[in-house]
Amino acid sequence: MPGHLLGGIEAGGTKFVLAVGPAPDCITARHTIPTRTPEATLAEAAAWFAAQGGVAALGIGSFGPVELDRASPQWGFITATPKAGWSHCDLAGALGRALGGVPVGFDTDVNAAALAEYAQSDARGGSLAYLTIGTGIGGGLVLDGRPVHGIAHPEIGHIYPRRHPDDAGFAGNCPVHGDCLEGLASGPAIIARWGASLSELLQDHAAHAIIADYIAQCCHTLFASVAVGEVVIGGGVAQTPGLIARVAQRAAELDAGYLPGGTRHTIRAPRLGLDSGITGALMLAAEAAAGA
Amino acid sequence: MPGHLLGGIEAGGTKFVLAVGPAPDCITARHTIPTRTPEATLAEAAAWFAAQGGVAALGIGSFGPVELDRASPQWGFITATPKAGWSHCDLAGALGRALGGVPVGFDTDVNAAALAEYAQSDARGGSLAYLTIGTGIGGGLVLDGRPVHGIAHPEIGHIYPRRHPDDAGFAGNCPVHGDCLEGLASGPAIIARWGASLSELLQDHAAHAIIADYIAQCCHTLFASVAVGEVVIGGGVAQTPGLIARVAQRAAELDAGYLPGGTRHTIRAPRLGLDSGITGALMLAAEAAAGA
Ligand SMILES: Nc1ncnc2c1ncn2[C@@H]1O[C@H](COP(=O)(O)OP(=O)(O)O)[C@@H](O)[C@H]1O
Numbered sequence: 001m002p003g004h005l006l007g008g009i010e011a012g013g014t015k016f017v018l019a020v021g022p023a024p025d026c027i028t029a030r031h032t033i034p035t036r037t038p039e040a041t042l043a044e045a046a047a048w049f050a051a052q053g054g055v056a057a058l059g060i061g062s063f064g065p066v067e068l069d070r071a072s073p074q075w076g077f078i079t080a081t082p083k084a085g086w087s088h089c090d091l092a093g094a095l096g097r098a099l100g101g102v103p104v105g106f107d108t109d110v111n112a113a114a115l116a117e118y119a120q121s122d123a124r125g126g127s128l129a130y131l132t133i134g135t136g137i138g139g140g141l142v143l144d145g146r147p148v149h150g151i152a153h154p155e156i157g158h159i160y161p162r163r164h165p166d167d168a169g170f171a172g173n174c175p176v177h178g179d180c181l182e183g184l185a186s187g188p189a190i191i192a193r194w195g196a197s198l199s200e201l202l203q204d205h206a207a208h209a210i211i212a213d214y215i216a217q218c219c220h221t222l223f224a225s226v227a228v229g230e231v232v233i234g235g236g237v238a239q240t241p242g243l244i245a246r247v248a249q250r251a252a253e254l255d256a257g258y259l260p261g262g263t264r265h266t267i268r269a270p271r272l273g274l275d276s277g278i279t280g281a282l283m284l285a286a287e288a289a290a291g292a
Numbered sequence: 293m294p295g296h297l298l299g300g301i302e303a304g305g306t307k308f309v310l311a312v313g314p315a316p317d318c319i320t321a322r323h324t325i326p327t328r329t330p331e332a333t334l335a336e337a338a339a340w341f342a343a344q345g346g347v348a349a350l351g352i353g354s355f356g357p358v359e360l361d362r363a364s365p366q367w368g369f370i371t372a373t374p375k376a377g378w379s380h381c382d383l384a385g386a387l388g389r390a391l392g393g394v395p396v397g398f399d400t401d402v403n404a405a406a407l408a409e410y411a412q413s414d415a416r417g418g419s420l421a422y423l424t425i426g427t428g429i430g431g432g433l434v435l436d437g438r439p440v441h442g443i444a445h446p447e448i449g450h451i452y453p454r455r456h457p458d459d460a461g462f463a464g465n466c467p468v469h470g471d472c473l474e475g476l477a478s479g480p481a482i483i484a485r486w487g488a489s490l491s492e493l494l495q496d497h498a499a500h501a502i503i504a505d506y507i508a509q510c511c512h513t514l515f516a517s518v519a520v521g522e523v524v525i526g527g528g529v530a531q532t533p534g535l536i537a538r539v540a541q542r543a544a545e546l547d548a549g550y551l552p553g554g555t556r557h558t559i560r561a562p563r564l565g566l567d568s569g570i571t572g573a574l575m576l577a578a579e580a581a582a583g584a
């Protein structure tokens with residue numbers, strides 16, 4: 001039952017955020033449901049969109065890993081995920097059919113957020129990264145105006161930062177890599193070594209400089225390797241007061257004035273607050289509607 | 293005096309490689325000149341192209357930093373370089389005028405090489421990085437089929453790899469960062485701590501594993517941050533027998549089977565040997581000719 005509105009889904013491992021609106025920057029209704037089995041979750045999502053009068057197109061920003069290759073028969077699927085029941089789930093196909101065969105746009109949750117923050121940016125250059133520092137660490141990229149897929153999609157949470165000298169004792173908690181970025185700087189990695197979230201630790205606790213250093217190394221890597229102009233940092237850990245300013249200062253130290261374009265480097269919180277992902281999902285819907 | 297052929301220049305800090313041909317994969321004449329002052333070098337280059345009968349379009353892959361923003365009045369310039377006399381040199385403009393106002397394509401030397409190796413690739417996905425490990429370390433990127441510029445251009449030689457445990461004593465020789473990738477793994481950095489090039493050190497010398505580890509970290513960073521499928525490694529240091537195989541093995545260890553698309557990761561020598569850069573320059577000329 002197609003309708004007039006755009007529909008968006010921010011599909012996460014713990015919750016799905018659903019929204020409809022006439023345009024990406026105008027959300028007229030939203031709803032959050034817990035992530036259960038694919039069958040139960042997708043049925044509940046489809047029922048909510050139907051109750052809004054249906055949608056003309058759907059956009060999905062999803063947790064990964066996902067298949068983004070339009071030429072693949074698995075396009076729009078979640079691929080091999082440790083999340084029980086969700087491997088090889090045809091997210092885009094099942095939802096598009098359930099909503100009456102509407103066109104579907106599909107990308108990672110972080111690419112969707114990057115697209116939305118990119119649309120908000122007043123920077124020159126058109127290249128932006130969106131990082132989320134939460135239960136995990138992920139990154140989306142818009143380069144020269146387009147979301148980056150590559151042969152799959154970025155997984156920048158699993159680069160290896162240089163160890164901070166005051167953080168030598170911790171092995172890191174990434175089940176695959178140990179002390180990759182996610183294993184050192186995600187919310188659970190912070191709690192694992194200091195027993196509290198970063199916001200709960202006093203501002204002079206060494207953890208603030210340590211975590212800022214790891215995130216700054218990631219920003220420097222993005223500035224150096226693909227010359228983004230902006231890095232937008234969201235997620236629970238990034239809510240820590242003062243963290244983003246510490247990251248920006250440390251990243252400037254790491255660059256040391258070297259990179260071309262460095263005077264235009266910006267590290268900032270999301271302009272859209274917690275709505276970057278769902279807004280990006282609605283942008284994917286608008287794109288799908290235009291392409292259909 | 294415009295002619296029928298494509299002209300290409302690989303503009304380096306020590307030499308300019310010049311070539312002409314009817315197509316990028318068909319070089320019919322080439323010539324190498326030493327890099328002196330801009331005036332002398334550009335005049336000598338223009339005279340050589342004139343002696344070939346002129347060109348219909350020119351492509352330049354240049355040492356950096358360069359201005360790649362088409363909207364900038366400095367497009368086609370070398371910007372602020374430590375190379376004496378070359379700062380703010382209007383490479384593209386001066387050469388285009390000297391050759392009779394022909395259209396000019398312009399990018400970094402490493403993006404040109406990446407474009408040429410990309411055209412040679414039979415990989416799926418359309419995303420490739422070209423690294424040169426020589427006097428310096430640089431990288432070019434083709435993502436989803438297009439060269440990456442971002443707000444300036446990649447300078448991946450200046451990311452910070454994790455220090456190898458058997459390499460603790462060396463401070464690194466990057467004048468700006470000390471122990472960034474270039475400061476640890478470039479040809480001069482190798483000679484600074486072991487007194488010889490990597491090829492001259494016995495195969496069981498620790499240097500081979502150390503340098504392979506740093507380059508592998510760079511490859512892993514590219515796989516994780518932008519999901520390239522292939523990393524092509526050229527430059528003098530990459531001529532070391534066995535090095536690329538060591539890099540590939542170490543990068544696979546760093547990934548540990550995690551990244552989506554990892555089974556399709558390839559690390560290899562340039563298919564075009566020493567001709568990636570000049571071939572890419574001719575591709576830029578062909579593009580400029582088509583766009584004119
Ligand atoms: N205000 C806060 N300050 C610091 N850390 C926080 C804050 N809120 C949440 N976190 C941490 O962020 C993680 C959750 O990240 P979040 O982005 O909210 O969820 P998810 O990544 O699961 O989508 C938890 O590990 C939590 O400890």
Ligand SMILES: Nc1ncnc2c1ncn2[C@@H]1O[C@H](COP(=O)(O)OP(=O)(O)O)[C@@H](O)[C@H]1O
Pocket residue numbers: 304306425426427428478479480483489490491492526527528529530531532
């Ligand atoms: N066959 C080789 N094996 C190992 N190292 C080499 C070899 N040839 C050159 N090098 C090193 O590479 C550096 C020069 O790199 P090259 O790519 O040839 O030039 P450039 O980077 O200046 O264009 C020097 O430091 C040299 O020691």
Ligand SMILES: [Zn+2]
Pocket residue numbers: 157158174175176177178180181182183
């Ligand atoms: Zn990891």
Ligand SMILES: [Zn+2]
Pocket residue numbers: 449450466467468469470472473474475
């Ligand atoms: Zn450096």
